[in-house]
Amino acid sequence: MAYTLEYFQAAAGFLRTKADFVPEIGVVLGSCLGPFARAIENPVEVDYADIPHFLLSTVDSHAGKLIFGTVAGKRVVCMSGRFHSYEGYSFEELVIPVRVLKLLGIRALVLTNAAGGVNTGYRPGDVMVLRDHIKLNGDSPLRGPNAEDFGPRFFDVSRMYTPELRKLALDCARGSPLRVHEGTYMFFPGPQFETPAEIRAARFLGADAVGMSTVTEALTAAHCQLPLLALSVITNMAAGVLDRPLSGQEVDETAERVAGPFSEYMKTILAAI
Ligand code: HPA
Secondary structure: OOOOOHHHHHHHHHHHOOOOOOEEEEEEEEOOOOOHHHHEEEEEEEEHHOOOOOOOOOOOOOOOOOEEEEEOOOOEEHHHHHHOOHHHHOOOHHHHHHHHHHHHHHOOEEEEEEEEEEEOOOOOEEEEEEEEEEEOOOOOOOOOOOOOOOOOOOOOOOOOHHHHHHHHHHOOOOOOOOOOOEEEEEEOOOOOOOOOHHHHHHHOOOOOEEEOOOOOHHHHHHHHHOEEOOOOOEEOOOOOOOOOOOHHHHHHHHHHHHHHHHHHHHHHHHOOO
């Protein structure tokens, strides 16, 4: 598939007919972090299924709609539901949402996800601001013919998690009941959780948290020079940290418990961006 500028413009052009403003900030909501969507004022919702050339969410906890509206006085476009390689999408396809948001005019992107804690100083319910990531699994989303309209073939990723936005997020944590850390996220393709040996390897390599999303969107944002902030909600300790099996239910329960304070934290961040 040749992902040309026209390909993404079809989706962006359709979306411009739905919302009567240019969004300033794009937000991607991770697993079970959907309740933040309730904080969006004057929402205009568009089903992914109606957007030309978009993808479809197949995970139950992901709503599958784009919501335009206002949060903390900022015009946002929010993806309630994201796409993962474990759903069967190719890494190359996973560039689509971020490029469409970029064409809509956003000037910053905020990614959120649920993640497993590798750093034994973390606890379920904590938040981690991504300082960097490790991705040794799977292809790059930028593999294939380069879309020159978005960025160069070879591009720097040493500052892809924008230092100013990381500082802003850490500053905004003062006054929040959440414990907020800064750390390194390691991507695993899933859908199985990791093995205890993989988690020991991740810790040895310098990872503080692991998850199955975010890095494809982050790399796409870096390619088109979009300022980026990414936040993990630590929903569980990763495999083998505690002597018990992991479950999707544990992930859902923690995400639900943290949803209120996390929404407040997100609002403080959006107000400050
Ligand atoms: N591993 C990978 N992805 C996750 C986890 C985990 O432990 N928790 C939430 N998403």
